[in-house]
Amino acid sequence: MDELPDQLIWEILGRVRKTADRNSVSLACKRLYELDNEQRISLRVGCGLDPANEALASLCNRFPNLTRVDISYSGWMSKLGKQMDDQGLSILSGNCPFLSDLTLSYCTFITDMGLRYLASCSKLSALKLNFTPRITGCGILSLVVGCRNLTTLHLIRCLNVNSIEWLEYLGKLETLEDLSIKNCRAIGEGDLIKLGPSWQKLKRLQFEVDANYRYMKVYDRLAVDRWQRQRIPCENMQELSLVNCIISPGRGLACVLGKCQNLEKIQLDMCLGVRDSDIVCLAQKSSNLRSISLRVPSDFSLPLLMNNPLRLTDESLKAIAQNCLMLETVRISFSDGEFPSFSSFTLNGILSVIQNCPVRELALDHVYSFNDAGMEALCTAQHLETLELMRCQEITDEGLQLVSQFPRLCVLRLSKCLGITDDGFKTLVGTFKLDLVAVEDCPQISERAIHGAAKSISFRQDLSWMY
Numbered sequence: 001m002d003e004l005p006d007q008l009i010w011e012i013l014g015r016v017r018k019t020a021d022r023n024s025v026s027l028a029c030k031r032l033y034e035l036d037n038e039q040r041i042s043l044r045v046g047c048g049l050d051p052a053n054e055a056l057a058s059l060c061n062r063f064p065n066l067t068r069v070d071i072s073y074s075g076w077m078s079k080l081g082k083q084m085d086d087q088g089l090s091i092l093s094g095n096c097p098f099l100s101d102l103t104l105s106y107c108t109f110i111t112d113m114g115l116r117y118l119a120s121c122s123k124l125s126a127l128k129l130n131f132t133p134r135i136t137g138c139g140i141l142s143l144v145v146g147c148r149n150l151t152t153l154h155l156i157r158c159l160n161v162n163s164i165e166w167l168e169y170l171g172k173l174e175t176l177e178d179l180s181i182k183n184c185r186a187i188g189e190g191d192l193i194k195l196g197p198s199w200q201k202l203k204r205l206q207f208e209v210d211a212n213y214r215y216m217k218v219y220d221r222l223a224v225d226r227w228q229r230q231r232i233p234c235e236n237m238q239e240l241s242l243v244n245c246i247i248s249p250g251r252g253l254a255c256v257l258g259k260c261q262n263l264e265k266i267q268l269d270m271c272l273g274v275r276d277s278d279i280v281c282l283a284q285k286s287s288n289l290r291s292i293s294l295r296v297p298s299d300f301s302l303p304l305l306m307n308n309p310l311r312l313t314d315e316s317l318k319a320i321a322q323n324c325l326m327l328e329t330v331r332i333s334f335s336d337g338e339f340p341s342f343s344s345f346t347l348n349g350i351l352s353v354i355q356n357c358p359v360r361e362l363a364l365d366h367v368y369s370f371n372d373a374g375m376e377a378l379c380t381a382q383h384l385e386t387l388e389l390m391r392c393q394e395i396t397d398e399g400l401q402l403v404s405q406f407p408r409l410c411v412l413r414l415s416k417c418l419g420i421t422d423d424g425f426k427t428l429v430g431t432f433k434l435d436l437v438a439v440e441d442c443p444q445i446s447e448r449a450i451h452g453a454a455k456s457i458s459f460r461q462d463l464s465w466m467y
Contacts, residue, residue, distance in 0.1 A: 004279045029461055030279065035110070038064070038065060040063040040066070041066060041068060042066070042070075043059060043069050044070040044071075044072070045069075045070075045072075046071065046072040046218070047074075047076050049081075049084065050080065050081035050082070051081065051082065052082060052084040052085070052088055053084060053250060056084060060092065061095065064096075067098045067099060067100045068100065069092065069096065069103075070102075071084060071103065071104050071107060072105040072130075073108070074106050076108075081108045082109075084107060084109065084115070085110065086109075086110060086112075086113045086114035089110065089115070089117045089118055090117040092117075092446070093117045093118055093121050095119050098125045099121050100124060100125045101124075101125065101152075102118070103128040104129050105130040105131065106130065106132075106415060107132050107439075109395065110135065111134045111135070111139070111305045112135060112136055112138050115135065115140065115143040116142045116143070116146075116170055118146075119143050119145065119146025119147060121146075121147060122147070123148075123149065124147045125151045125152065126153075126178075127143065127147070127152070127154070128153075128154035128156075129156065129158055130157065131157045131393035132158055133157075133158070134160065135158055135160065135161060136160045137161045137162055137163030137164065137165060138163065140155075140161060140166040141163075141165050142156075144165075144173070146179060148169070149175060150175060150176065151176060151178065152176075152178040153180070154180040154181075154206075155182070156183065157182065157183045158183055158184050159186075160385065161184050161187065162187075164194050166306060167191060167214050170198060170337060171194055171199075172197065172198075174198050174201055176195070176198045177201055177202060177203045177204065177207050178203060179195075180203070180204075180205075180207075181206070181208070182208035182243075183208055183209070184210075189245050189253050190248060192207065192213065192252070194445075198388055199232050199234055200233045200235070201236060203236050203238045203239065203438070205239070207243070208241070208242075208269075209245055210242060210244070215228070223432050225345060232255050234257070234259040234260045235259075237260040237262065238261075238262055238265065239264065239265040241266070241267040242268055244270050245271045245272075247272065248273055249273075249275070254273075254278060257278050257281060258281035259285065260286055261285050261286065262288055263285075263289055264288055264289060264291065265284075265290060266275075266282070266286075266289065266291070266293070267292075267293040268293070268295070269295040270295055270296075270297045270335065274312060276313055276315040276316050276319075279312060279315075279316035283316075283322070283323040283324055286322050286323075287326070289320075289326065289327055290327060290328050290329065291327070291329035291330075292320065292324075292331070293330075293332075294333070296335065297335055298343075308412070312344050312345070313345070314345060314346055314348060314349030316349075317347060317349035317350060318352050318385040318400055320353055320357075321353045321355070321357060322356065325357060326358070327353070327358070327359060328358060328360045329359070329360065329361040330357075330359050331365075332350065332365075332367055333365035333390075334356035334361070334366040334368075345367070345369060346369050347369045347373060347374050350370060350374065350453070351377050354381055355380075357379075358383040359381070359383065360383050360385045361388075362386070362388070363387075363388035364388070364389055364390070364392055365390040365391055365392075366387075366391045366392070368392070368393065369396060370389075370392055370394065371399065372394070372395060372399030372402075374399075375395060375400070375407060376399070378402070379405045379407075379409070381408075384407075385408055385409060386411040386412075387403075387409060387411070387412050387413070388413040388415075389414050389417055391415070391416045391417065393418050394419065395419055396419045396420065397420060397424035400420050400425070401424055401428075403428060403434075404427040404433060406430060407409075409433075409434060411436045411438075412438070412454070413436075413437075414438070414439050414440070414442055415439075415441055416440070416441045417442050418442075418443065420445060421445065422449035424445075425445075425449050428452075429450075429452040429453050430444075430452050431453075432455050433454070434453065434454035435455050436456045436457070436458070438457070439457075439460070440458075440460045441460065441462050441463060443461075445464065447461075
């Protein structure tokens with residue numbers, strides 16, 4: 001061992017992926033211990049860190065070249081010892097000169113003072129905060145002022161981040177590439193205008209509103225005009241995820257949907273106000289789109305549901321089929337309140353996407369328009385490899401038996417499907433055509449019936465959802 005060059009030992013250590021194995025190897029001899037200390041660049045700690053600040057200081061001294069640190073107190077209770085506080089972040093900033101990626105989850109003792117300590121980390125490029133309730137907008141502002149190379153910022157359930165000066169400052173830096181804001185109650189869709197020039201560099205945007213605690217900001221005509229006047233350059237946007245957002249014509253996020261020329265992945269989950277024209281414009285601009293996920297809200301009264309011009313229809317799907325010729329993943333879902341007879345998308349609309357695009361993965365949830373005829377049409381789907389059917393109650397045994405004729409299908413997942421029984425698997429049993437069959441919470445399917453239907457099977461049944 002003593003004759004091996006350091007570079008070779010580093011390469012060997014780099015191939016040991018599991019932390020427990022890495023720790024065991026480092027204890028084999030003094031040389032391995034020292035070389036592991038030099039090479040270790042990532043650290044993940046949490047509830048076992050006690051006393052927190054002292055233990056963190058010891059780890060930072062042992063591993064001087066840390067670039068990525070993940071501190072999580074998920075499941076923490078007071079009997080497990082005191083959490084790391086602001087002093088712990090001071091230790092990190094003072095002892096980890098190469099720190100570039102920091103994740104803090106459920107760190108309830110961290111305040112704005114701790115973020116001020118982090119502002120001295122000049123190499124910090126990624127910060128992810130998940131449920132740090134004592135952090136406010138002032139703390140975020142102090143950090144972005146100091147960390148001018150920040151490219152990734154994730155704020156998840158940061159309930160007291162209520163000012164958006166930091167967003168405006170971050171926009172002026174024009175460094176941000178990945179922004180995720182989820183369930184931060186005081187940050188609304190309209191606040192994203194503050195990003196300004198940073199829209200140009202942004203590659204990934206995730207914005208999720210807490211639907212139960214929506215902070216209803218009132219935007220006057222001046223704010224509306226600002227969205228309409230300002231050119232929102234989104235040419236570099238590759239991934240866009242919007243959850244529980246309000247999409248208003250000519251304002252806010254509606255200005256973004258039609259300007260993402262290089263978009264590859266989009267998720268629109270329970271977004272109120274999305275119109276066919278929005279999706280058509282998106283499809284025409286985003287010819288590189290590879291993945292689309294639509295979860296359609298349906299909590300309208302019956303008359304509105306029949307005549308509502310904001311409902312998405314087959315016009316959206318046909319625009320996607322005609323323009324997004326690289327589309328590989330399609331997920332369509334309706335919320336629980338959807339009425340079968342008023343499903344926005346018809347079978348023809350869904351099949352137009354399958355027939356015109358190289359769809360490899362199809363997931364349908366609560367889509368009543370998809371029935372046995374749809375399953376028959378999938379027999380000619382030359383690219384389909386994964387099919388997920390959730391709460392698709394119009395599919396029967398006759399439709400499922402056609403799966404054996406799907407040319408390239410490898411994975412079949414069924415969940416909460418009431419119309420399928422054990423008989424639906426007769427044509428599959430013994431063929432081992434599929435790699436995986438997974439059945440969850442389907443009351444008329446037994447575990448015995450799916451044995452032999454695939455090389456691997458997964459079965460779970462919890463029928464509490466029916467009652």
